[in-house]
Amino acid sequence: MSRRLALAGGMLAALLVSSGAVLGHGDVQPQPVNTDGLPPLGETWRDENPYRGNEHAVKIGSSAYNQNCARCHGLEVISGGLAPDLRYLEKGKEGDEWFKERVTHGAIIDGMTKMPVFAGVISQEGLWAIRSYIEAQHVDN
Numbered sequence: 530m531s532r533r534l535a536l537a538g539g540m541l542a543a544l545l546v547s548s549g550a551v552l553g554h555g556d557v558q559p560q561p562v563n564t565d566g567l568p569p570l571g572e573t574w575r576d577e578n579p580y581r582g583n584e585h586a587v588k589i590g591s592s593a594y595n596q597n598c599a600r601c602h603g604l605e606v607i608s609g610g611l612a613p614d615l616r617y618l619e620k621g622k623e624g625d626e627w628f629k630e631r632v633t634h635g636a637i638i639d640g641m642t643k644m645p646v647f648a649g650v651i652s653q654e655g656l657w658a659i660r661s662y663i664e665a666q667h668v669d670n
Contacts, residue, residue: 559647560596562655564589570653574633577625580661590662593655597647606666612644616668628660 566585580586595604601612608614618624632651636644647656 559645559650560593562589562593562597562651562658564652564654564658567654567658570657574629574648574653575657576629577622578628578657578660578664580657581664583661586658586661587665589655590658590660590665593651594659594662597651598659601644606663615663616666617670618663618667620664620667624664625660628656628663632656 567580567583567589570579594602594606598615599605602615603609603611606615608616618627631644633646633648635642635646651659
């Protein structure tokens, strides 16, 4: 009997630990991004990331990414195959153009929304902070 109890307790502990990893992908609803300390950007979208190399933006972007993007693009920007692995997104202006297109227009493939529009839901400052974090995780192909 005590052996069964120990096994059940071990299974319960494993379940509780593994559920944290699942919940770590964040809520389904976009989460607000606190951009305190970043220069405001105004209403007009920038063509290039104005926070490139800004460590504070990377820190904000890390939290924002893990709350809003990780459920599809993977924790720490390591995709599990559901969505593109953003570690390979080009650095600089080319990557900025792709990022801006996706966050402002989303992605609909074969009539299915693969990525929602985040512009207007998350501020431009928050989205460029996410881009800063993604770029800091870059891996060359």
